Amino acid sequence: MSTEPQTQSHEHGMSDAGYIKIALILAAITALEVSTYYVDFGPLFMPSLMIMMVVKFVMVVSYFMHLKFDSKIFSFLFYTGLGLALFVYIVALATFKFFIA
Amino acid sequence: MAETATHTDHAADHGHHSSTGLSNNKLAMWLFLGSECLLFGGLISTYMLYRGRVQDGPHPSQIYDIPFTSVSSFVLLMSSLTMVLAVTSAQRNDDNRTNLWLTVTALLGATFVGGQVYEFTTFYREGLGFTTSLFSSSFYSLTGFHGVHVSVGVIMLLSTMGIIKRNRITGNKSEVVELVGLYWHFVDIVWIVIFTLIYLIPS
Numbered sequence: 001m002s003t004e005p006q007t008q009s010h011e012h013g014m015s016d017a018g019y020i021k022i023a024l025i026l027a028a029i030t031a032l033e034v035s036t037y038y039v040d041f042g043p044l045f046m047p048s049l050m051i052m053m054v055v056k057f058v059m060v061v062s063y064f065m066h067l068k069f070d071s072k073i074f075s076f077l078f079y080t081g082l083g084l085a086l087f088v089y090i091v092a093l094a095t096f097k098f099f100i101a
Numbered sequence: 102m103a104e105t106a107t108h109t110d111h112a113a114d115h116g117h118h119s120s121t122g123l124s125n126n127k128l129a130m131w132l133f134l135g136s137e138c139l140l141f142g143g144l145i146s147t148y149m150l151y152r153g154r155v156q157d158g159p160h161p162s163q164i165y166d167i168p169f170t171s172v173s174s175f176v177l178l179m180s181s182l183t184m185v186l187a188v189t190s191a192q193r194n195d196d197n198r199t200n201l202w203l204t205v206t207a208l209l210g211a212t213f214v215g216g217q218v219y220e221f222t223t224f225y226r227e228g229l230g231f232t233t234s235l236f237s238s239s240f241y242s243l244t245g246f247h248g249v250h251v252s253v254g255v256i257m258l259l260s261t262m263g264i265i266k267r268n269r270i271t272g273n274k275s276e277v278v279e280l281v282g283l284y285w286h287f288v289d290i291v292w293i294v295i296f297t298l299i300y301l302i303p304s
Binding site for chain 1: 121127128131132134136137138139141142143145146149150167174175179181184185186188189279282283286287289290293296297298302
């Protein structure tokens with residue numbers, strides 16, 4: 001018989017409170033992202049936006065989608081697709097001299 | 102014989118598993134999501150190439166409503182929280198809470214889609230038709246495809262609620278909710294990328 005409390009993680013993952021904390025962090029990062037539209041970040045504008053985007057992406061995939069707690073095979077399948085997409089389209093954009101412009 | 106029956110019951114409870122010991126359904130969903138990265142990667146890179154090709158139509162910075170899109174992004178982000186709460190409720194076999202969180206998620210998703218319809222209508226009135234420029238075509242294709250994915254997600258959420266209420270799920274109920282959740286979180290992460298690259302970074 002399980003004595004696991006209702007709010008604790010079940011098969012894998014985190015407690016409900018943990019997920020709410022993650023959501024609050026994501027909301028705070030989104031607010032910071034939006035602030036870059038109004039406040040001049042100078043040369044940090046682009047790098048900060050890209051870092052915040054990647055952090056949000058990884059947090060959702062790792063915690064909400066459970067990749068951090070699940071089998072590594074799932075991570076392999078997803079990140080292989082993602083890596084392939086990044087590689088193919090960065091090469092495609094480079095072919096059209098996107099990064100030079 | 103009894104052992105075989107027990108094994109079959111176990112498989113029915115936890116879904117069909119591959120030789121890796123993992124659920125085939127989850128493997129297929131992750132493979133599908135990996136392939137979806139290629140679809141959205143193509144649409145995003147096409148937009149990046151054509152975002153400056155506005156011809157006679159309006160420029161992105163003239164029509165984007167960042168405060169409005171920020172609220173939409175926040176709504177979709179919070180729907181990921183309600184979705185993960187639906188998954189944990191399903192893992193606790195709490196059907197009432199599962200349906201409650203699925204309903205909230207579907208409502209948030211429908212709000213996002215409604216916001217996108219409003220945004221498209223406003224852009225059209227401001228002179229940005231689908232064929233106005235290469236920018237408009239690539240913009241509507243990318244955000245439209247994403248909107249269709251969210252709409253399909255809402256239908257999946259409502260269908261899942263329906264089959265839970267009618268007790269029609271054979272096998273592992275929590276895994277069914279988790280699979281719908283994986284799809285839902287995926288449309289959220291795609292929007293995280295779209296919001297930054299398309300809306301926040303000026304061309």
